[in-house]
Amino acid sequence: MVEIKDMGKMPFNVFARLTEGNNEIISVHFGFDFGGSFLSKREHPEKYKIMESKIVDFASSIVKDWINSELKNEEKILNQLEKDQKDLEILVEGHTDTDKMKSKSHPVDNWELSVLRATSVVKIMLANSKMDPTTVSASGRSQFAPIDLDNKSKNRRIEVVLIPKLDELFEIINN
Amino acid sequence: MKLLILISFAIICYSSHGQKAVVHEENFNFSASSNVNSLSVEIPYAQKDFVDSRLKKLLKGWGSIKRAKENIAR
Numbered sequence: 001m002v003e004i005k006d007m008g009k010m011p012f013n014v015f016a017r018l019t020e021g022n023n024e025i026i027s028v029h030f031g032f033d034f035g036g037s038f039l040s041k042r043e044h045p046e047k048y049k050i051m052e053s054k055i056v057d058f059a060s061s062i063v064k065d066w067i068n069s070e071l072k073n074e075e076k077i078l079n080q081l082e083k084d085q086k087d088l089e090i091l092v093e094g095h096t097d098t099d100k101m102k103s104k105s106h107p108v109d110n111w112e113l114s115v116l117r118a119t120s121v122v123k124i125m126l127a128n129s130k131m132d133p134t135t136v137s138a139s140g141r142s143q144f145a146p147i148d149l150d151n152k153s154k155n156r157r158i159e160v161v162l163i164p165k166l167d168e169l170f171e172i173i174n175n
Numbered sequence: 176m177k178l179l180i181l182i183s184f185a186i187i188c189y190s191s192h193g194q195k196a197v198v199h200e201e202n203f204n205f206s207a208s209s210n211v212n213s214l215s216v217e218i219p220y221a222q223k224d225f226v227d228s229r230l231k232k233l234l235k236g237w238g239s240i241k242r243a244k245e246n247i248a249r
Contacts, residue, residue, distance in 0.1 A: 002238040014237065015205040015213075016230055018223060026226050029203045029213040038212040041200060051214060052198045059196035059216045062229050066221040153219045 006050050010034070025153060030055060068124065074160065075129045090131070091161040094118030094140040097152035114140030121158050 001011035015031035032039035032051060041048045094117035096110040107113040118138035126133055148154040196216050203213035218226055 004237055014234065015207060016234060017203070017205060018227055018230065020223060021217075025217050025219045026221060026223055027215050027217050028226065028230060029201075029205075029215045031203065031205050031208065031211050031213045033208065033211075038208070039214065040212045048214075055198050055214055055216050056196045058229070058233055059218055062218055062221055062226055063196075065229075066225060156219075 004050075004054075007047055028055075028059070067121075068128070071121070071124055072128060075125065075131075079129060079131070087165045088135070088162045089165055090136045091163055092118045092122050092125070092136065092138045093145075093159045093161060094121070094138070095145055095147075095155055095157050095159065096143050097146075097155045098143045099152070110142040111140055114142050116140075117158060 002014055012035070013031075013033040015029075015033065017029045019027045019029065021027055030051070032047075034044075037043065039047060039051060094114035096114050096117070098110075101107055101109050101113060107116050115138065118140055122136055122138045125131060126136065143155070146155040147157070196218075198214050198216050200212055201215055202210050203215065204210060205213075
């Protein structure tokens with residue numbers, strides 16, 4: 001039995017279970033038992049709102065931490081490459097799936113979402129490494145460069161592209 | 176100089192500037208209670224062990240944990 005702040009003084013049981021679905025998606029299921037009656041939006045609208053918010057925060061924090069841990073792994077590679085390849089520029093590309101944005105505020109569409117996704121990653125990369133920001137750029141390609149037409153989740157992604165500095169290349173060619 | 180390295184990794188940014196986590200209701204079978212209303216959320220790509228450890232931490236913050244088969248019940 002637990003008592004959660006904002007949920008009243010009546011203790012209740014919590015059940016939780018993970019399931020793995022297709023497309024590498026993990027679902028987390030919570031059941032909140034108020035003595036035979038399980039939490040539902042219709043019967044407990046106020047309590048539902050509170051727990052919904054807690055679950056959204058929980059899911060968001062997992063994704064954020066997971067991204068950070070993945071980026072740290074990538075940074076090790078990037079930092080090594082940066083040492084080895086001083087003549088590279090780093091392009092961070094954001095991609096989305098085909099779902100339409102329904103927001104009236106930014107991002108209003110997948111173009112904005114993909115760019116914001118890329119700039120978010122650039123900020124995390126720069127904050128967690130000694131990378132030279134003059135070699136980094138962010139761009140967005142919206143939904144138009146999918147890698148898997150049958151799996152939308154795979155298309156919501158970031159690609160980090162290491163590109164040789166072309167001006168130096170042209171200089172070598174010209175000389 | 177023709178080196179072009181592509182490092183691709185999938186990222187789901189639904190906290191900032193991305194899809195927001197969506198909680199939905201569905202009937203679910205917990206081992207202790209079957210076909211009951213649950214609040215479910217999808218977490219794409221993150222590893223199961225990673226999510227499991229975070230879930231335990233969340234539940235621990237709410238109180239003590241009792242394991243019931245695959246369920247984490249409290």
